[in-house]
Amino acid sequence: MTVETKLALSVEEVRAFSQQHGEPQAFADFRANALEQATALNFPKPDRTNITKWNFIDFPAHTVESAAYASLDELPEAVKAVVDAEQANLYIQRNNTPAYTRISEELQAKGVIITDIQTAVRDHADLVEKYFMTTAVKVDEHKLTAYHAALVNGGVFVYVPRNVVVEEPIQVVFVHDNAEASLFNHVLVVAEESSAVTYVETYISTVEEAKGLVNVVTEVIAKDNAQVTFGAVDNLTVGFTAYMNRRGHAERDAKIDWALGLMTDSDTIYENTTNLVGDNSTSDFKMVTVGTGSQKLNFTTLIRQWGKNSDGQILKHGVMKDSAQSIFNGIGHIMHGGTKANAEQESRVLMLSEGARGDANPILLIDEDDVTAGHAASVGRVDPAQLYYLMSRGISQAEAERLVIHGFLAPVVNNLPIEGVKKQLTEVIERKVR
Amino acid sequence: MATLEIKDLHVEIDGKEILKGVNLTINTNEVHAIMGPNGTGKSTLASAIMGHPKYEVTQGEVFLDGENVLEMEVDERAKAGLFLAMQYPSEIAGVTNADFLRSAINARREEGDEISLMKFIKELDKTMDFLEMPEEMAQRYLNEGFSGGEKKRNEILQMMMIKPTFGILDEIDSGLDIDALKVVSKGINEMRDEGFGCLMITHYQRLLNYITPDYVHVMMQGKIVKSGGQELAQKLEAEGYEWIKAELGIEDADAVTEEA
Secondary structure (H helix, E strand, C coil): CCCCCCCCCCHHHHHHHHHHCCCCHHHHHHHHHHHHHHHHCCCCCCCCCCCCCCCCCCCCCCCCCCCCCCCHHHCCHHHHCCCCCCCCEEEEEECCEEEEEECCHHHHHCCCEEEEHHHHHHHCHHHHHHHCCCCCCCHHHCHHHHHHHHHCCEEEEEEECCCCECCCCEEEEEEECCCCCCECEEEEEEECCCCEEEEEEEEEECCCCCCCEEEEEEEEEECCCCEEEEEEEEECCCCCEEEEEEEEEECCCCEEEEEEEECCCCEEEEEEEEEECCCCCEEEEEEEEEECCCCEEEEEEEEEECCCCCEEEEEEEEEECCCCEEEEEEEEEECCCCCCCEEEEEEEEEECCCCCEEEEEEEEEECCCCCEEEEEEEEECCCHHHHHHHHCCCCCHHHHHHHHHHHHHHHHHCCCCCHHHHHHHHHHHHHHHC | CCEEEEEEEEEEECCEEEEEEEEEEEECCCEEEEECCCCCCHHHHHHHHHCCCCEEEEEEEEEECCEEHHHCCHHHHHHHCEEEECCCCCCEEEEEHHHHHHHHHHHCCCCCCCCCHHHHHHHHHHHHHHCCCCHHHHCCEECCCCCHHHHHHHHHHHHHHHCCCEEEEECCCCCCCHHHHHHHHHHHHHHCECCEEEEEECCCCCHHHHCCCCEEEEEECCEEEEEECHHHHHHHHHHCCHHHHHHHCCCHHHCCCCCC
16 A cells, blocks of 8 residues: 655646746646656665655755856855866756856757756757656656656756767766755756767765755666766765666667766665666666765665676775665666676675674676676775785875775776866765775 | 894784794895795794784894884884885785885875975886886786786885885795796895895795895794805705704694794
């Protein structure tokens, strides 16, 4: 039996919000319909984390008003640090407000779209209708996807036409500077046939407190032979209840690679699924995290492989300190028909304190005979033999520990293509493990 | 001249006594070799001097130029001038060989007096070239995926870059093919001078064909039982250890066991 949940907004309020933003009638209907579904649908059930007491429904305000940035000079220092002034393609959102957009003329001429999601809903209704929660994530998967669809209040749309190769990375920064704000961001990246794009997003809090919700859905759609590299550093403050869903859909010969630095201080359910639908499609998923304080974290990473000769790689490294509790679920699923597919995964958790917890839970689901698969998982402390070795060269214990931890988290740091973002992640790690 | 002085050293591991009173004095500009059958405490001596956490010193002293080494943390021993080329170097993912070496060199220098990047790179290139190591090894993660021979070369590379006062080499020759052994020996011989003393622990006399020691010591049952010059090593090579056992009345039954 499902229990109907009283949601924070009514259908009328959602329709009013849609109208206020000049959205087409079809999108208002989409929202209203999603909200009705959200009432009845069940919450997701992340394996080994009980979220029944988590508040994913109520928030202080659906949207907060923020001023746009007239120029990059107005950015807070913490944001300036991650944004390269020369960055050709940049979108900055401040709480729920599209605050700055820059896209090179060259890309515009080629038909590349980089715009906030509200503008996309208005000006690119055909593409939005085609891809928005139709291919990668479905509205009715569970209560949180439906709630997200009803309440989307930010995000970005990136569209790369056929055969277009975007040379410079596209940078997106979501700034959180109002404790009342909730982020229902929708990120939609569509790479048409034989296109290529690198997208890097940063979530950054400049306030120390959050009272709202995070319910983010990200869809990456790589059509035949397209290549998408997706980098992210999540660095939101404590106090949110967060659901971060990042999903990939790869068609024939397509590639979706992920490099995620998941450093948000709030309790968070991370759901990362990549569907390798087409033959020869590949995904290389890498994430690192540092859990601190009393936060609860669930990282569920799934690569589903229908494609023949597809290749799914999962690498997850986590450092847990204080009394942080974390679950690392890794699932490689080769579907019937996915002959010659390969699924590999590795989860490693480094515990820095007695009270911290980290469980690595590797799962391989194989519905086809002619495949290869493997997994490795470990949970442990910093190896005393490593510390001894480093110290025997004159390096202090603190510095030796720092080197080992940074080395452990290097796989993602080294894979981030924007220097400022890479540096920021290094600094966040430095601060968190100290 | 600097002196490393080991006095009546007794060492236990997991409550079992391995070293039962080792006495040894090494000066700079000297190369000492410690030989002996497996499981007699040779590697324990090396690890105890460096301060491996598993080894407990129950009696005796180690002085480096009068400073009590046993009171120092592992990193302080290194900064005081000791270096141990390990038998089983750790692998550390995510830390490049070059970054690690620079940290190690700078750890021994004062803040504000760090080695310049240019100088470091120049010296690293030169030393790697000397040890016939491919350039890309500088950017590989520390010992990760290195072959046995590559790890040993990397230990010598570190010693040459860090320039300790005393180098202790724990079975630097085991498992090396002859080409690698020649290169490793070349590195050690290059270090020999007035500012450097060396203690080589080996199981095989072959190493001493490439590095001529000034002193040879034989260790059995946790003690140094015989000392001499190069001729002692040659006699061991020709006749094995049995004659020493007979001479000193040592029986194998109570041979100590030793880890790594």
